Amino acid sequence: MNWLLVVAGAVVGAPLRYLTDRAVQARHDAVFPWGTFVVNVGACLVLGVLTGAAPRWLNLLLGPGLCGALSTYSTFSYETLRLYERGRRFLAAANVAASVLAGLGAVTLGSQVARQLFA
Numbered sequence: 199m200n201w202l203l204v205v206a207g208a209v210v211g212a213p214l215r216y217l218t219d220r221a222v223q224a225r226h227d228a229v230f231p232w233g234t235f236v237v238n239v240g241a242c243l244v245l246g247v248l249t250g251a252a253p254r255w256l257n258l259l260l261g262p263g264l265c266g267a268l269s270t271y272s273t274f275s276y277e278t279l280r281l282y283e284r285g286r287r288f289l290a291a292a293n294v295a296a297s298v299l300a301g302l303g304a305v306t307l308g309s310q311v312a313r314q315l316f317a
Contacts, residue, residue, distance in 0.1 A: 200258050203255055203258040203259040203263060204258055204259070204262050204263040204266070205263065206259060206263060207258070207259040207260055207261075207262070207263015207264035207265075207266070207267065208263050208264070208266060208267035209267075210263075210264055210267075211263060211264040211265065211266065211267030211268040212267040212268075214237075214264075214267075214268055215237045215267060215268045215269075215270060218233060218236060218237050218240075219233030219234060219236075219237060220233065221233075222236050229281065229286060229289060230281075230289055230292070230293065231273075231274075231277040231278075231281075231293060234270060234273050234274050234277055235274075235293070235296065235297060235300070237268050237269060237270065238269045238270065238271075238274060238297060238301060239297075239300045239301055239304045240268065240304070241264075241265040241268045241269035242269070242300075242301040242302075242304035242305040242308070243304040243305065243307065243308045244260060244264070244265050244268075244308065245261060245265050245305055245308065246304060246305035246306060246307060246308020246309040246310075246311070246312065247308040247309070247311055247312045248260055248261055248265075248308075248312070249305075249308070249309050249312060251312035251313070251315070251316040252312075274293070274297060277293065278290050278293050278294055281293060
């Protein structure tokens, strides 16, 4: 039964990632991969809220299900490599630093919000 919750979350997360990435990239004609950045930070925020604040079934649905399909380390890595190979070394380094810092900040913020709401 648990795997069905993960699948159900992924069914929503994967298309949401694609659609969000396309929408963000369409609005920002930039070399920087803003779409992937937004979905990854958003997934970190959701995971932070879930940490210890949600029942097991909701953690499965939204954690490895929705957020697992929404966030994408492989695309982040590929886009960073493409920036580096195209001579955009500063943007590649900025993507790594900003993604890690924003992801940690988002998961921390989400965790703090959940503690305040569900304490």
